[in-house]
Amino acid sequence: MIATTVHQELVELTGGRVRFDEPMRLHTSFHIGGPAEAWVEPQGLEELRALLAVAASAEMPVTPIGAGANLLVRDGGIPGLVVSLNTPAFRRLLVDGETLTAGAGVGLDRVVAAAREAGLGGCEFLAGIPGKVGGAVRMNAGTRDGQGGFRAMSDVVARVTVVRRDGTVAATPAAEIGFEYRRAALNGDLVVEAVLQLAPRPPEEIGQRVTALMAYKRATQDLTAPSAGCIFKNPGGGRPAAGRLIDQAGLKGMRVGDAIISPRHANFIVNLGEATAGDVLALISAVQYKVMQEHGVFLELEVQVMPQ
Ligand SMILES: Cc1cc2nc3c(=O)[nH]c(=O)nc-3n(C[C@H](O)[C@H](O)[C@H](O)COP(=O)(O)OP(=O)(O)OC[C@H]3O[C@@H](n4cnc5c(N)ncnc54)[C@H](O)[C@@H]3O)c2cc1C
Known part of the structure; x- marks a missing residue:
């Protein structure tokens, strides 16, 4: 149980936006899950770092959540802080040359659409995968590429910016992240942004690949x-x-x-x-x-x- 002083600190720090005993079934694609002890949606990096500092001094666990599309939350709920970066500060998306930089809270559908609009290929495989960029990095999300092979985030991520539990911010090259099948070894770090390295591809070709992938998913999965x-x-x-x-x-x-x-x-x-x-x-x-x-x-x- 959260001590009264910590309770008060969280209320003040978030300007009253913290939600206690927030039902997690509202935040998971399974529509299952007991309550998060304290649900927070930081409005920026500084608020996130301050929340992590409170959690560290109160020895509270911290659980980052994206779209909740790969979660089974137990009926007893999640103790400590549950952090959602689905706020405008973490939903920035920028295309520069052949790179696409997206905040942790950007939906994968938006990544695919922005890349297509910019004529950049390589991330079509994300089409139809529900989730946010932070969750997709952590899960090394991937699937068939529509070309007879498989592709995952580790194939397109060039760099990830994380906030560590002690509040330090680090930009980590993909090679140092330790991507494995459906896993990135983040050691508890929170992803706040990822840079994807893409390659020029005509938007029509990207559109065709996305359409083919979606048709396959619709035919084979319960979407x-x-x-x-x-x-x-x-x-x-x-x-x-x-x-x-x-x-x-x-x-x-x-x-x-x-x-x-x-x-x-x-x-x-x-x-x-x-x-x-x-x-x-x-x-x-x-x-x-x-x-x-x-x-x-x-x-x-x-x-x-x-x-x-
Ligand atoms: C219908 C359906 C189809 C799917 N198809 C695919 C598929 O084809 N391929 C595939 O790979 N997956 C698939 N998934 C699973 C899911 O979409 C992916 O795993 C996706 O990457 C989860 O992203 P999320 O934002 O929902 O993460 P969440 O489910 O919210 O979290 C997943 C993990 O990431 C951690 N996490 C979340 N955000 C952060 C962050 N900012 N920093 C650090 N850690 C974080 C969480 O703590 C948790 O451990 C599918 C799911 C559904 C429901």
């Missing part, structure tokens, strides 16, 4: 039902994709409470309405058990369970 996208990482090593393994284990349509394995895409779990995080976690365990039994493969989570 409108509440979900967090793919629940499990693909196991790699030449093994079939997680969705295929789940499908082959006969688990499409399996249901716990209001959580169901999507009949369209076996790596999606969909919230039929009133699913709890407990329902989803029970379904996840059942899938992991059955896939291990059937295929001898342990499916690791791609979705971020909060708190861990």
Whole structure:
């Protein structure tokens, strides 16, 4: 529980904008999640740094959130500060030559649109991935590139500006970030901005690629039902994709409470309405058990369970 003095400090620092016990189901694409102890939307870098200082001195955990499109928030909620950078100060977008600089709160759809308008290709793969730039860097978001290959943020990010927990700001070249499959080793740093290195490409060609990618996604995924996208990482090593393994284990349509394995895409779990995080976690365990039994493969989570 937040001490009264810290409570007061947060109220003063944010000019009363802090929200206590904010339901996280309002901020996740799954529409699931208990309350954030304190939800803050800093209006600029200085406010963010001041909030981090309060959290550090009160020894409160800090959780950054983007669009909440890859999250499973537990029913008990998230202790400490939950920081959303979805504010104008972190939604700046600038195209300069062949680089595109975007704040952490910029939506990926806006990145794709701005790049297309500027005749810059390379980030079309982000089309249809719900999320913000900060979350996409952290998750090293990626997918098929529409050309028979795969592409992820690590292929286009040149530099990331982060704020560390001690409030220092650092511009880190991509090579030092430690990108892996669906992960960037940020060590708790908060992404505030990313610079993407793109290449000239005719807007019509970009448009065609985006259209093809969107058509593929619409045909294969549940894009409108509440979900967090793919629940499990693909196991790699030449093994079939997680969705295929789940499908082959006969688990499409399996249901716990209001959580169901999507009949369209076996790596999606969909919230039929009133699913709890407990329902989803029970379904996840059942899938992991059955896939291990059937295929001898342990499916690791791609979705971020909060708190861990
Ligand atoms: C229908 C659907 C389809 C999807 N398709 C794809 C796909 O094709 N490819 C793919 O890769 N993903 C996909 N996803 C998952 C999701 O869109 C991506 O992981 C996306 O990058 C999440 O971004 P976000 O802003 O919502 O991050 P969140 O879900 O809010 O957060 C994800 C993680 O990033 C951290 N984080 C958020 N912001 C910051 C920040 N500023 N600094 C540091 N850490 C931060 C969070 O703490 C959390 O650990 C899909 C999801 C859905 C619902």
